[in-house]
Amino acid sequence: MSEYRHIVRKWVKPEDLNQHGALFGGRLLQWVDEEAAIVAVAQLGSIDVVTRHMSAINFVSRADRGDLLELEYRVAAFGRTSITLSCRVENAVTGSEVLTLDEIVFVSVDDSGASVAHGRSEPTTGTERLRE
Template sequence: MSEYRHLVRKWVKPEDLNQHDALFGGRLLQWVDEEAAIVAVTQLGTIDIVTRHMSAIDFVSRAGRGDLLELEYRVVAFGRTSVTLSCRVENAVTGQDVLRLDTLVFVAVDRDGKPAEHGMTAPTPGTERIRDVAAAVR
């Protein structure tokens, strides 16, 4: 599998904090899942995807107000109907890992919600796959 990485940054704001002035774990998971879905859409060339699986979630360290987080995604593998990603979240302020997920699996689905073959075997750094599908629909 050729090397592909997708990086996005999030700023921890006061509304993202829990009663201990640390980032809510649920908020971080929301960010992770949403961005992973965006990566899956660009890789599979369809917006018709579902989150199928997340590996054990390892919260390594805390993040607080004002911290800048880097969410880094890598394509691990393509299946017949799926794409598997990994995610690492680093606190850009402290340099510490905040969270690690070894696998996030997304599945392409048809109109009935059944798994659909996507035909992709290698990652792409761009959005051409989703653009090709949109152009075909018009």
């Protein structure tokens, strides 16, 4: 499988902070899941995908107000009905790792929510599959 990377940046704002003045873990997970879904949709060419599984989430270091984070996604594998991504979040300024997630699995589903084959086996770099 060819190498694919998708990077998005997020700025930690005051409304993203927890009671300790650091980035709220739930907010970071929201960002991670939402962008992972966007990657899965672009890769599979369908908006009909659901998050099926996330591996252990490893919060390595904190992020504070004003930090610029980079969320980097890679396609780990294509299954018959699924796509598996990995995600690494780092502080763009310091380079320190904030979070790692080895597996985020999305499944292609039909109108009733049953898994369906998606027919993909190689990553794409754009959104052209959505227009097929």
